[in-house]
Amino acid sequence: MLSAACKESIRAMIYIAHAGGDKKIIPVKEVAEKLETSFYFLAKNVQKLVKAGLLFSYKGPKGGVKLAKSPEEIKLIDIVEAIDGLEFFETCLLGFKECSDEHPCAIHHKWADKRKAIYKLFSETSLKDVVEDMEKNCLQIIF
Amino acid sequence: MLSAACKESIRAMIYIAHAGGDKKIIPVKEVAEKLETSFYFLAKNVQKLVKAGLLFSYKGPKGGVKLAKSPEEIKLIDIVEAIDGLEFFETCLLGFKECSDEHPCAIHHKWADKRKAIYKLFSETSLKDVVEDMEKNCLQIIF
DNA sequence: TATATTTAAGATTAAGGAGTCTTAATTCTT
DNA sequence: AAGAATTAAGACTCCTTAATCTTAAATATA
Ligand code: SF4
Ligand code: SF4
Numbered sequence: 001m002l003s004a005a006c007k008e009s010i011r012a013m014i015y016i017a018h019a020g021g022d023k024k025i026i027p028v029k030e031v032a033e034k035l036e037t038s039f040y041f042l043a044k045n046v047q048k049l050v051k052a053g054l055l056f057s058y059k060g061p062k063g064g065v066k067l068a069k070s071p072e073e074i075k076l077i078d079i080v081e082a083i084d085g086l087e088f089f090e091t092c093l094l095g096f097k098e099c100s101d102e103h104p105c106a107i108h109h110k111w112a113d114k115r116k117a118i119y120k121l122f123s124e125t126s127l128k129d130v131v132e133d134m135e136k137n138c139l140q141i142i143f
Numbered sequence: 144m145l146s147a148a149c150k151e152s153i154r155a156m157i158y159i160a161h162a163g164g165d166k167k168i169i170p171v172k173e174v175a176e177k178l179e180t181s182f183y184f185l186a187k188n189v190q191k192l193v194k195a196g197l198l199f200s201y202k203g204p205k206g207g208v209k210l211a212k213s214p215e216e217i218k219l220i221d222i223v224e225a226i227d228g229l230e231f232f233e234t235c236l237l238g239f240k241e242c243s244d245e246h247p248c249a250i251h252h253k254w255a256d257k258r259k260a261i262y263k264l265f266s267e268t269s270l271k272d273v274v275e276d277m278e279k280n281c282l283q284i285i286f
Numbered sequence: 287t288a289t290a291t292t293t294a295a296g297a298t299t300a301a302g303g304a305g306t307c308t309t310a311a312t313t314c315t316t
Numbered sequence: 317a318a319g320a321a322t323t324a325a326g327a328c329t330c331c332t333t334a335a336t337c338t339t340a341a342a343t344a345t346a
Contacts, residue, residue, distance in 0.1 A: 001144045001231060004304070007238030014237075027322070040306050047324065060313030063322045076250070088144060094157075095150030107219070107268055114261050121253050130250060147334070170292070183336050190294065203343030204291040 006083040009045045011035055013054070013079055014134065017071045017127045027064035045083060052082035071128035080122060089119050149226040152188045154178055156197070156222055157277065160214045160270045170207035188226060195225035214271035223265060232262050 002010075012031050019034075020026040028046050032039040046065060049055045054074060055065045067074065080086070093111045145153075155174050162177075163169040171189050175182040189208060192198045197217060198208045210217065223229070236254045 002236065002238075004238070007236075010237050011239065029322080038305065041304070043323075044305080050323090057323060058313085059311070059321085059323045060315095061321045062314060063312085065323085093145065093150075094153050095145075095147070096154065107264070107273060110264050110268075114257065114264060117260070118257050121250070121257060125250055125253075172292080181335065184334070186293075187335085193293090200293060201343085202291085202293045202341070203345095205344060206292045206342085208293085 001088060002080065003084050005041070005045050006080055008035065008037060008042065009049060009083045010076065010079050012042060012046065013049070013067075013074070013127055014130055016055070016065060017067060017074075017131045018135065020066050022067035022070050025058055025062065025064040025066045030064070048082050049079070052078070054078055054082060067127075071131060072126045074127045075123055076125045076127075076130070077119065077122035089115055144231060145223065146227050148184070148188050149223055151178065151180060151185065152192060152226045153219065153222050155185060155189065156192070156210075156217070156270055157273055159198070159208060160210060160217075160274045161278065163209050165210040165213050168201055168205065168207040168209045173207070191225050192222070195221070197221055197225060210270075214274060215269045217270045218266055219268050219270075219273070220262065220265035232258055 012035060015031050015034055016026050019030075028043050029039055031046075032042045035042070046055065046057075050057045050065065054068055056068045057063070057065045077086075093107060155178060158174050158177055159169050162173075171186050172182055174189075175185045178185070189198065189200075193200045193208065197211055199211045200206070200208045220229075236250060
């Protein structure tokens with residue numbers, strides 16, 4: 001459902017929120033090392049997050065990125081939208097061309113319910129929620 | 144969430160169930176024409192459905208495919224499993240490596256709920272359900 | 287039996303996304 | 317001012333999946 005780039009971006013945002021919040025500047029290189037991933041690939045996705053207004057970036061020595069808003073203002077859906085887009089929440093499950101709410105198939109309404117529930121979950125869950133929870137429960141696993 | 148091949152396979156199964164059920168043999172060529180899709184691509188996926196035991200196939204003139212079971216016995220999840228596999232229902236949403244039910248992150252349990260609900264929907268919805276509903280509501284759109 | 291029709295299977299090509307690299311721009315430090 | 321560090325941007329390669337083609341196998345029909 002979420003692309004590899006999107007999952008990694010979420011993990012990156014979690015790390016940035018954890019390590020720097022919207023105060024401290026964190027170099028992308030540090031994030032890549034902590035997440036044990038490719039700097040190049042991560043940097044590409046971070047650029048998108050900057051363009052989407054979720055991160056501020058700073059060049060030069062002591063440069064890096066930090067959250068553009070407070071952790072509770074950044075919802076998971078914002079990251080998903082920036083990297084993967086919202087197509088998942090908008091397209092027909094079965095791929096018919098001209099179906100719509102007016103001509104629903106057997107699965108349409110039920111599927112729409114599930115999709116909405118997921119959208120709601122992503123819209124209601126903030127970086128703060130995730131970070132706080134992970135700091136309690138499973139931080140050592142990731143960082 | 145579902146690959147293009149999977150969506151098309153579901154549409155194909157709907158057509159086969161509608162036009163032939165588990166009685167009449169339908170040529171794949173006819174299915175491709177009705178769905179306005181590539182015969183080659185569809186034939187590839189149909190092969191998987193045959194191997195998965197969802198379709199019987201018959202070579203030669205008057206050959207084609209028909210459902211291997213009654214429409215109510217074939218669930219959408221069977222088609223998804225045959226084409227895309229069940230990875231979607233088994234993997235971590237955020238892509239962490241070593242997380243588990245024992246070390247759940249903030250979103251784990253909520254996400255697991257949503258995923259289970261979708262799995263349930265796919266497991267409970269049979270081809271018969273979809274076909275009957277579409278025959279009532281929006282058949283003209285597809286066939 | 288010969289021919290036409292249809293699926294099976296594998297090879298091939300095309301497209302898109304994942305992942306990497308190179309160069310440019312910016313800015314801190316000396 | 318010079319050099320080092322860091323992100324920005326675009327080009328590039330690689331891999332997976334989508335899509336197509338070719339040949340083989342099976343079978344109905346004449
Ligand atoms: S009614 Fe069914 S086929 Fe039509 S758009 Fe909704 S899910 Fe898709
Ligand atoms: S706890 Fe969170 S990070 Fe861990 S497997 Fe579940 S969803 Fe993924």
